[in-house]
Amino acid sequence: MSGSAEAAAIEVTGLCKTFSQRKALDRVGIRVAPGEMVALIGTSGSGKSTLLRHIAGLIPADRLGGDIRVLGQNVQSGGKVSRDVRRIRSRVGFVFQQFNLVGRLTLLTNTLVGLLSRVPTWRSTAHCFTRAEKRAAMASLERVGIAEHAGQRASTLSGGQQQRGAIARAMVQRAQVILADEPIASLDPESSHRVLAALATLNREDGATVLVSLHQIDYAWRYCPRSVALKDGRVVFDGPTHSLTPELLRHVYGSSACWPAEGTSAPQAALTPPALHDARETQHGALSLFDHHCDPARAGCLN
Ligand code: ADP
Ligand code: MG
Numbered sequence: 001m002s003g004s005a006e007a008a009a010i011e012v013t014g015l016c017k018t019f020s021q022r023k024a025l026d027r028v029g030i031r032v033a034p035g036e037m038v039a040l041i042g043t044s045g046s047g048k049s050t051l052l053r054h055i056a057g058l059i060p061a062d063r064l065g066g067d068i069r070v071l072g073q074n075v076q077s078g079g080k081v082s083r084d085v086r087r088i089r090s091r092v093g094f095v096f097q098q099f100n101l102v103g104r105l106t107l108l109t110n111t112l113v114g115l116l117s118r119v120p121t122w123r124s125t126a127h128c129f130t131r132a133e134k135r136a137a138m139a140s141l142e143r144v145g146i147a148e149h150a151g152q153r154a155s156t157l158s159g160g161q162q163q164r165g166a167i168a169r170a171m172v173q174r175a176q177v178i179l180a181d182e183p184i185a186s187l188d189p190e191s192s193h194r195v196l197a198a199l200a201t202l203n204r205e206d207g208a209t210v211l212v213s214l215h216q217i218d219y220a221w222r223y224c225p226r227s228v229a230l231k232d233g234r235v236v237f238d239g240p241t242h243s244l245t246p247e248l249l250r251h252v253y254g255s256s257a258c259w260p261a262e263g264t265s266a267p268q269a270a271l272t273p274p275a276l277h278d279a280r281e282t283q284h285g286a287l288s289l290f291d292h293h294c295d296p297a298r299a300g301c302l303n
Contacts, residue, residue: 007072009034009177009209010055014066017050017059017233024050024231027038027066032211034176037203039241040213042230043253048213051230052181052225055211056094057085070177090116093170093208095180095199099160101168106167107146110154111137138301140168144198160191167198171206178202180212196223217249221260 010032017025025047032038040048054057055068055075063079071091074082082088092113101110112129114137126232129137141147144164149157154165163183170178180199184192196212200223203210214220220227220241227244229237229252237248249257 004145005117007034007070008032009036009071010211012051012055012066013067013068013178015051015054015068016065017047017054018062024233025054025061025065028230028233028235029066030228030235030238032209034209034225035203035207037200037210038212039223039224039227040230041215041217041220041227041252042213044215046230047233048230049181050233052179052211052213056092056179057081057089064068068186090173091176093166093173093175093178093202095163095166095170095178095183097182097213099156101157101162101169103153105154106151107141107154107157107161108134108137108150110165111168111172112152114140114169114175115200116173137168137172140171141165142169143201144168145194158191160187160195163191163195164198168193170208171202174206175208178208178210178212180210182213182215185215186272192219199223217253217258218260243258 008031010030012028012030015025015028016023022153028047028051040051042048050059054061055070057068057075060076060079060081061068065079067077068075070088073084073088076082077084101107102113105113112133115129115133138147138150141150144167146157146161146164146168149161154162157165166183167178178199182200184195187195196219198211199210199212202208209226212224214224220243224241226239227237227241228235229244229248236252237244246257246259249259
């Protein structure tokens with residue numbers, strides 16, 4: 001079936017995945033409308049990466065393990081990944097925790113890779129891009145605040161810059177759906193906010209649907225109007241992020257539950273993201289404007 005205007009951007013129905021007799025996903029159902037920015041939260045091992053990898057069509061579900069559609073197209077059904085998955089992936093941007101960019105290529109070339117599905121193969125393999133394409137890639141790097149690093153090898157960029165490079169690539173790709181798997185897991189708070197602000201820009205200005213897994217609730221609270229919480233492979237919460245209660249968080253995270261720090265703005269307030277420009281970013285985040293992760297002095301730890 002071809003996509004329709006009514007189609008959900010992401011639709012997961014009855015998804016089950018078993019690894020060596022252990023259920024990693026248990027009848028997961030999620031429907032994400034076009035233009036939403038949704039956080040996928042849960043402890044380590046709750047199934048976030050497994051779910052995102054299924055939505056990307058990278059792994060098949062159990063044989064009777066449900067269906068996944070992205071932008072109205074079948075990604076997988078009944079344990080079989082669709083033969084059309086590459087075509088669907090050309091409309092999906094991926095921002096994963098590591099291995100986002102090709103280290104030996106410049107940031108600009110990595111960004112241009114977003115055009116892969118739209119330029120002839122010989123041009124992309126020869127890194128032969130037109131001036132207009134390069135201008136578009138530079139404009140995306142500008143939008144995420146890292147244009148001054150365009151000529152730098154990706155391997156020499158900080159983690160946060162690399163993640164923003166992946167987001168610029170998704171902009172060039174004109175991805176309609178972004179799947180981001182813990183994109184800030186190894187970043188300092190300042191860089192984390194810049195990465196999430198860049199994702200929020202892509203969501204708001206380009207209309208991309210974003211599903212982003214986050215280990216920490218603070219960032220979901222600030223950037224994502226809706227959250228889906230996984231626990232032991234099951235959806236235990238799906239609703240407005242600000243309707244999460246301390247009790248629900250305790251259920252999701254157990255004794256490590258941590259209520260957002262006082263002063264953390266509610267999701268819609270992400271409309272004024274912190275400056276994306278990079279001048280003050282350091283590899284290890286000396287400038288930690290938002291460094292309040294589970295700091296008992298500022299945040300309400302629930303245990
Ligand atoms: P999260 O991303 O929330 O930390 P994962 O999706 O990585 O969680 O893992 C969910 C569960 O599935 C865990 O118990 C993990 O050990 C298991 N799992 C994930 N991938 C594999 C795999 N390839 N083989 C076996 N078990 C796996
Ligand atoms: Mg994971």
